[in-house]
Amino acid sequence: MDRIPPQKSSSFSPATFREERLGRNLSLGAIKISEHAPAVRVKEEAEEGRGGVDNAGAGEGEGAAGEEAAPPEEAAEPDLAMLSAEVDAFLAGREGDAPTSISEVTLDKFASAVEQEMAQSEGDDDKWAVGENGQAAPLLAAIRRISALAAALTAVPEGSKFTIGVHRVTGVLHRAMAFVEDEFHTMLEDPRLNSVRSRLGEFAAAIFRELESSIRADAGKQPVPGGAVHPLTRYLMNYLKYACEYKNTLEQVFHEHHRTDIDADDEGSDPFAAQLMEVMELLHDNLEAKSRLYKDPALCSIFLMNNGRYMLQKIRGSPEINAVVGEAWSRKRSTDLRQYHKNYQRETWSRVLTLLRDDGVITVKGSVQKPVLKERFKQFNAAMDEIQRTQGAWVVSDEQLQSELRVSIAAVVVPAYRSFLGRFSQSFSAGRQAEKYIKLSAEDLEAIIDELFDGNAVSMPRRRN
Template identity: 60%
Template sequence: MENNLAENSGNVAAYDTGHTPHSPKPEPTDPKPDGGGTAEGEPSPPPSETLHEGDQANQEKKNETVKESPPPNHEKLAEDIDQLFLTLREDNDKSKGNAEKLEIPRFVERYLHMVEEKIIKYDSGEGKAKWGEVEEEDSWLLENADRITKLMKLLTNHHCEIEEERRNSLVNRTGSIQQRVMSYLEEDFRIIMEESRIIPTELDPGGNNNNADPKGKHVASSEKQEDVQDPDREQTESQPSFPGYPEEAIASLRKIATEMLSGGYESECCQVYIISRRNVFEEILQKLGLERISIDEMVQKVPWETLARDMIPAWINTFKECAAVFFPGERKLAEAIFADNPSVSEGLFSSLSRGVVIQLLNFAEGAAMTKRAGEKLFKLLDMYETLRDVIPKLDGMFPEESVEELKTEMTLAKSRLGESAIAIFCDLENSIKSETAKTAVPGGAVHPLTRYIMNYLAIAGDYKETLEQVFREHSKIERPDSTGMPRQENGASASDKEAASPFSTQAMRVMDLLDASLEGKARLYKEVALSNFFMMNNGRYILQKIKSSSEMSQVMGDNWCRKKSSELRTYHKNYQRETWNRVLASLNHEGLTVNGKVQKPVVKERFKSFNAMFDEIHRTQSTWVVKDEQLQSELRVSISTVVIPAYRAFLGRFAQILDPGRQTEKYVKYQPEDIETHIDELFEGKPHQGVGKRKT
């Protein structure tokens, strides 16, 4: 009885002993569980006529004390509640967890009433101040959230000397208050997460892949190497803006998260966190130019030009940003906010990062599933390289329990990109086979098919190491030479190791098939000289493209280059024989002298023959096309070297036989200088109106 009155007066003297107060068995005079009594929550004194004379005096004295005591304020009730929890903890420590039943003081109801009044005030027209605007309000909310949580645990987890009806009432009331308090904290948590965050401004939509042309060719392999190194540099530059919140915001978020998790509102807190950070990622995707898109949309609706020009470079840059900046920053952020709950921070980071990775990998798989076309190869290889370079870094980037799953997902996407790249490269064979034009290229020029295949291989050389890896790791079957042609036996090569790889074998197969196709196209020319000229012209283009790429030179091997050079010399000799050897025959001195006397008619016929053949060659071969300036110069020099000395010697010996004047002018049409001038007009791909007359 005395204890109950002391409790109802707000007196905490019982806690000063260091013992938890215990209630005796309820007596008829004990206050009702609903706290009824005076307006201030005090129990009504029992009727004096029911008490003995001494008890009545004591009761009057106590009632007088109650009337004189001021109403307990918030600070006093908070102190009483805190003292209750402290006492409970001390008793548990002393009894090693075997504390006796605890009596719940009556001021608990008054404390709950006080908190309810504050909540009613918040819910009224005034509303609660925004977090950070009134520091006292923020502190009040956090402190009382902590007290309410502790009180809830006390009521549900401890043996309390309390009537069942009162216990249920307190549990329901405390739970309702806790729900309202936590809803305020949840809203504050959301507002801080959304309004205090910073989207990094230095993200580059195009990334380093802006140095790629529309077909996917990188400007230089050295720049490709810079692509691999850039993420580390960007991480250093971007680090100040991650995890993207000022320190005071992080501190507030950590306090709120701690209270919500302690109060059993982990799911609500984590949901707000996940939604907020996913929104950040969506904004980053938007900033980088990579919109959310499904695999079906990529395959069926988005033009490849849009993917190649905008979306794939954005994807590559996004993946690099994620690996270098976003993921480390997200892990740091989760660890900072949920510092008191490491398992929660790891779970949140794993969930968030996995969602991001899966979204990016869906894009990669969609790109791999688009209709195969030659121009897609190098963009797919760019994506392949991105995944290849990120996968080894996963171990230090993600929690141990999630890293293997992410590795598996990324490796699967990388494999699909690799398999698609192999299929596209092997389709070069079909590109060659499908070129069935029956019309010869004018002027024996380099055939468009030759240019396409060799430019393709030249770009492929920039990806040699990647293609070697792709063919080595993702070739599903070993198949015989699809061209049906035996491989050329080039002998032991300086690059036997490379030549033995699946990629080198496929490149050789493409080259063999291209050679066979060109031989068929050469037969479309009626002139043997032009047919050989065509093969020489295309062969020279092929050889120069291979030699200009150190990577493709390694793939094809030194022996292949020597063999190709030997073929070119043969084509050149055949062209020279069919064209200029006939010209030289007209300048032959044999048969011009009989018994020491020059046969004038025969000399005239020889001059006429030379003039006619040279005119015809000049007329036709000036329309032949050699775009390679070096080859063009070499051909002209080789022609001049054999023709001009022979003509000069013939002219010097036999021109004097002709009668001066009209006869000489009629038969001696050219001077050696004229011959040289007209030879320099060959192979320009444009007809000349005629040849100049003999210089006087």
């Protein structure tokens, strides 16, 4: 990765800014998408440090020989205009048949350029001024662009390849939101700046509109492998969680810039809460649509369970967003999760349980029909082999949900199989015939269930205790 050019000295420098924000307990911080980003930077700094030591040693040797080392070249500052054009091309290309690509290096440079734009604009009274042709101020345009970029990178599963870039972009976006909030509060105290404050309010409201547009435009045709949590879900829930830490400021903004197409016109209503709920409902509808990309109805239910559980945990784990969303919404989503669970059980295990029932075909007039019994065991073995092979590769990353699924399956299937074995296993001769049809013991079945949803496809063990 290219080196990030050094930041100019400013009260908005990363260290100073971080201390101020933490001191006021208002910092959004970067969404921690990857643990690798800090490691990469530490590694680069260590390599640069070693290089500096080596160069110093070389310099001493050269000095002894009477030669002077050439001064190091200064790193070129990132060109915001050029980088903005690349970002705009990437954003526009998402809608075409051949999407435009963008590199990690470009993402890193663009994030650095936006940081520098904020640092250079601090103390500039005209930083929010509208251009001659009515264009938005460069700083405002840069922040809006990085907001759209962050949403675009996390809207599709392919965005995971930009792990470090997403971390950088979202981190700068959250610092930008904190910067805008500071400016907004400053302008509240100065009535002469009402027009600028209004533009900042419009900008804050526009970020949420862009979130809505990103959700509506995200009609990806490739499902997330294994039914895992979608990147869009992770990004939006983290974004909303941090945005709710600015609840008081955003409530003021949306009271002045609320939309007429959202139901928040009643006296005493909260336009910010209405806007946030609109985004949540859009995400819910988007996930419902994405679930239909899966051909297997059971995997569709797993996908909805994973994403619904993630949303619910983010809400209940954050007092700020929980206060905005309300308990009624959480109860409704909990009901949805229970229904997804029932749908999964029905789609996968109802057929298996049917194979373990004597419906008057296996036993006729007190006599076991061995050909029918053999076929039942063959069908059961094939069904379990298919389930283990496919659902072992499915992903349920939430340990509690994974455990709940396994326990609920075992509680129904294992007793039914144990009863079926106890009733019919003696119908086969001991030895090769029994081993041919009875592939699993009840304990083997429990072990198979306990390996589901690990993201690892394996074949059914061919053993019998």
